[in-house]
Amino acid sequence: MLFEEASPSAGLPLAGCRVVERSRTVAAAYAGRLLAAMGAQVVMLEPEAGSPLRQAPPLLEDTGESALFAYLCVGKRSLVCDPLTPEGQAVLARELDGADILIDDTPVRSRAAAGLDPESIHRRFASLVHVSVLPFGASGPKAHWDGEEVNLLHAGGEGFLLPNGLSHELFPDRPPLKIYGHFAGYQGGSTAVTCALAAWWAVPAAGGQYVDVSVQDAVLSVGAFALQRLGDGSLEHRTTRSFRYGGVFETLDGYLELLTLEDRQWGALVELLGRPAWAGEEALRDPLERSRRGAEINGHIREWMAAHRVEDIVRRAQELGVPAAKYRTPVEVSEGEHERARGLFAPALLESGEPVDVLMAPFQFRCTPLQRGGRVPALGEMAAEATA
Structure with missing residues (x-):
């Protein structure tokens, strides 16, 4: 396998944990990102043309690189692998043989041909934690459905509840909204991480497990309170959902x-x-x-x-x-006194070599550090280094 022998993550929470990530969506990539932030060695298996996230907006004005990809993949490594070829199968087997966790969002219909179906994985790698991250999960009537961020946000119920409060009062005729960015994807990725770590912790007793994560379910859990109210006959809606008092207020200057x-x-x-x-x-x-x-x-x-x-x-x-x-602007957040005091941002290098500051993770640990900074991997860099 092509994992580095010398680990810069020694002393971090997940030092020694090896992760293989095959992602085309924000949810799976974010799961790998959080594991990398905790010190895991994460190798992305990318197609020859690279992950589609490498071209995902927003793009940085100076270099044209994807800001989203940079955030999701800083601190990871990249290896080109096409599992539909014999050569790719050999690479896949080599990497999984030394891995603890596999994060995968390959569509259900494509898994068997790529050797990534749960049965094949468990038969060949009995101690591996295999985490599937799909829009509607890998089982059930929607397992073969595709879903983009806007679909998942509304399928999970949050779209039905937005805009609400002051936003609805100011703009009562607005249609349901999509939360900016990748709210659903980040929820799905966070769920995948907690499930992956729970299953990995249980490996000594239970062996490797297959974990089926539905991004829709992850979004649905965010609105659990609204679901609970169905029991007393209350249907939450964006026109009525708000704090009884409180909420968002306009001040003299913000x-x-x-x-x-x-x-x-x-x-x-x-x-x-x-x-x-x-x-x-x-x-x-x-x-x-x-x-x-x-x-x-x-x-x-x-x-x-x-x-x-x-x-x-x-x-x-x-x-x-x-x-x-x-409510603060992105610049106010990145330069905020509180954020700087807590060390929430760390310097990193883009693939082009340009320095940037990135949020390490949406959490910290009291006794152990997180991975600070890193670099955004070039496509296939690990193979290039091995043959250099």
Whole structure:
């Protein structure tokens, strides 16, 4: 196999874990990305023309490289492999023979010909954790369906609930929306990672397992609360779904989101607003009464918010213990004091050699580090290095 002998990931949470990734979708690639961030050695098996994600927008203005691919694949390695050829089968077998986890989004209809069907994989590699990541899973009536981000977002129910709150009030005639970017893909990838690690942890007792991940199911789990409400006859909809009071507010110079769920947070909010007379009404001590009069309360809050600057509101809210956060631009996030203090971004190199900062992962560990930075792999770099 072509894994590097010297591992720069020593001391990281998944040091020594070897992963083979065959991905054409964000969900599978993101699963590999998170494993790489935790220190796993991740090898992408790409077709001769390269992963389609290499051409996925948005493209960087200076180099024309895919920003999405750069984020999803930094810290991985690349190896060209066509499993429909004898040579590709040999490469696939060699890589899987030394791997712990396989992340694969090959369509069900194409798996047998490529030797990637679960039965063949388990028969040949009994200790391998084989994680399938498909739009609607690899079993059931939709197993052969394709699905893009917009399909999965709506199939998972989130599209039915958007836009809501202030967005719906401002633009009541808008049709259902797709969340920007790859919300469904990231949910599917996160689910795949947790399933992969659970199965890998159980290998000593249970051997290798086949894990079937449905991106639709992963999105559906995000709206679990809306599903739970079906039990009491309540059907959530974008026209009615909102916090009873709180939500998104427009300030003097921006937007913020406010959420108060506990009595102590309500008391802190009243303090933030300067203890107005309307908030001192005895009936509003009852959280149920506050819920019933949410629209009235929001009217008062909006009036106050519109007269104050967002940074001043958020700073004071944090001092008082009011859950509030500003809606920030990407530049504000990447250059934010909080993000820099926590070391959320790390330098990396694009395939072209240009330096960029990338988010390492949406989590951190208290006792062990994450993989910082890395580089975006050139297509087939591992084979080229082996023959150099």
